[in-house]
Amino acid sequence: MKEIADILTSFKLAQQAGKKVALATVVHVEGSSYRRPGARMLVTEDGQLTGAISGGCLEGDALKKALLAIMQQQNKLVTYDTTDEDDARLGVQLGCNGIVHILFEPIDPQAQHHALHLLEQAMEKRRDAVLVTLFRLSKAAEQPGTCLLYADGAFSGPLEEGALRTEIVNDALETMGNRQSLIRRYGDEKPALHGFIELLQPPVSLVIAGAGNDAIPLVEMAAILGWHTTVVDGRALYATPARFPRASRVIVTKAAEVPEKVAIDARTVFVLMTHNYNYDLALLEALLQAKEEVRYIGTLGPKKKLARMLDELAIKGISVTGEQRARIHGPVGLDIGAETSEEIALSVMAEIKSILSDRTGIPLREKDGPIHAL
Template identity: 35%
Template structure:
């Protein structure tokens, strides 16, 4: 997700300039590859790039080939087959055991159209299907359909210092952060990382695909927040910091007002990592959310017993 945001930001900067660039797209894979179909790498004429099409072993060679397409202004199809027993058969060290096909496109028009579609998908509530076409040298046309999920939006309720760790990590992943708390007590530096900041009583705009994390360290405040959130149609993820007994106390408090708290709330929040301290707790919360988003059970990969990525 972070790559998508960075690519859009860079394209908005350079599409109105005279700078040449190309967009490399993973279009087909077989076997074990670091990136999957749809991965992109935006390459600028000065040699800088954003995104990736491998774990670092193909990017240098891709840079050279992309510069050639900038000169010819023709789409180039590149295949890397890492299934050969000789890991240096292509002149570069490769760590995977698979085949990857990549299209390098220098067309400003096609790249601009892709950027517009991507921006709409990321800003949508439920994601959108993108459709791309490339003309090949033999007169054929290659087509790619892919589904782009919306940019995750996480709501962090609470302005204690442990909220900083969660906000920093979410921002690092390219998520949009909505911060709710006492705005007078919020760190100005952390505020700058947030998409929106709300005071306790005026938050609004929660969507069904949003992620809600309560970490107020204040029981009465959590009861108030739960009362408001309970009125909102189901959201994708809702978690509350604290032990199970604390959640039961919140439920008891709400029941006094004839409010039955929804099922499915994650509390205690996060995966069982034995996390200690704000940073590790933030890791466990983020990990639980990612596992839910990807419909995984968060077990060790060595126990998965099948391909890491679904076909």
Template identity: 35%
Template sequence: MSVSELLAIMEGAAAAREPLVLGTLVRTSGSTYRRAGARLLITKEGVPVGLISGGCLEPQIAKTAREVLATGASRRLRFDMTGENDGLIGFGLGCRGALDVLLEKIEPWRLNAETRRLLCGMNSAEAPRALVTAFEAPPALQGLLGTVLEKEGDADAPSSAMALREAAHGLAREALATDRPLVRALQLPEGGIECFVDLVPPAVHLTIYGAGPDAVPLVSIARQLDWRVTVVDHRPAMCDPARFPGAERVVHAHPENVVPHVPTGRHSAVVVMSHNYFADLRLLPILLKLDVAYVGLLGPRRRGEQLLREMADEFVPTPEQLARLYSPVGLKLGGDTPAAIALSIAAEIQAVLSQSEGAHLRQHDGPIHLSQPEETHRKSA
């Protein structure tokens, strides 16, 4: 389930003024399918949209969500698959992990468009955004459980809610400063409340220079990953948006004019697949000077080395710029069809932007998910 599909459900509910239940994975331990921060929506018909597990726990979540819709009271569910007998008498997942899911009733029409996007995992800003979810509290503060959001009609919120909102801003700043999710225990006048802070990263921007047939499967895969895609080509006949329904933009531009069409930043990638040596010779120096995290160059190693030699009279890349150049482009996955090549390119971009080595998981002893929340019980005012 992509974030675009989640957003479609959210926007439809907002237009129809129908409540939803938002499920947030707030804490995990051991081996789990998703990491903390994963979210799903449950419609008023009880249909779960999105995944927190591999589909095993969603029926129980949907059943409890109906109670949340009926009462309006948030509920925290704990699923523990760590017992030795789980495969026989428990959930039967064999994951040897435990997870906590907070279910809360939301009214999408009371949230602004940007908040609705963030709750679906879609961040249109250029920097990460933080979401704070209160998931454990004493009886006196049970009404505060849920994601701390600015909503219409909250001007008369109780003092405890206002105190939580003020403290949540501090937690958000801390998570953004450390660039990682966290769990913190806040101390309010009425008692302690446990909060999970998740970071929603900006969308990945992929620019593809070259609108040939082999760009089509790369755009399709990128769209499935909810990346924002721009296709650029110097040939007008190739710049037909109908060929790339997953691209946000299809632009006709020569290499010298490409800069305005290339999003930059640490969540940006460019792939050069024009199959035109002289176009690449003009384009590569321009791209290497940009603040992009990844520049992939299609073609054999010798071709890339020759391009670097020929452009050396006018431009010599710095070591930092060369470190962002991936030539030949892609991971060594095997296969030589356009779809297989596109898969290897997308996999390499994902690995680079996630700062992952892209190795076999069976050779990795640590946790599968790279960014686990920093959890302490330090009291925050």
């Protein structure tokens, strides 16, 4: 979602400057590609780029296509085919051995439901949403573009009522239920109409318990990824916005009060690293008894520390279920040989990302099958 947030910020600046823009979206990939469906890039008429649709090899050519779409005020689909080993003839040198389909949509700020307006709606709250983009795999065909948003139980967008909308609505509901984006084909006409039914999720909300120096690189790395961070601690001298300028919030509070002061949802994760055993213990107890389930709780320190904490909770009559225990990670982080606070932060961030993505964290060379699911 950071890419989308950056694009929306750039769009507002472009509007203020009176610049025309186009949105480039990877809508379909066959084979291997650096970016997958859902990757986006905003292009202004004077050549400013925000976001990315490749590792940098497509952007130059995509700029030309975007400017053409802006000039003609017409959606366009461009296909980059690198399955031929001699992809140098394309002038892009992808080296990915795949076919990438990119939709370019010139944005009319006066339109009621243009693509960026729908993306802005999706970003307004911490909620899951589904965005539908229709396209045809032919550069000469009409390209409907971004047409429907499902959020907060309601649909909005320019897609007209009818059999097609009904079918797409059902697919959007399926995507929301399965938590998985998909590509669907609609009708029998040629060239075929396809829909990219995209699940959009809010940024990760990382709550760091502990305002020590070792929490600073964790906040910095989270900011780079576009995660929202909250630093909580009972020490007013440590928990200050001046020490954590890139944190979304800094709260001085007792451990037991944290669940009341921090909104917890499916994308909220906690790292307990106050270096104060009693504070971490009290917070762990509060999280285990919170109304909302916390998907990830990381505890800094050795295994014996976590074992002691769980034993003390059991003595107090607080039983930890197997499901709850599986969500508690201590020692926190992946085994990468981390020593410094920066390396530890990298280890922690990698583990959290793997958990939220339902991945193992193994080296990619040991993975069977494609890297990406879609």
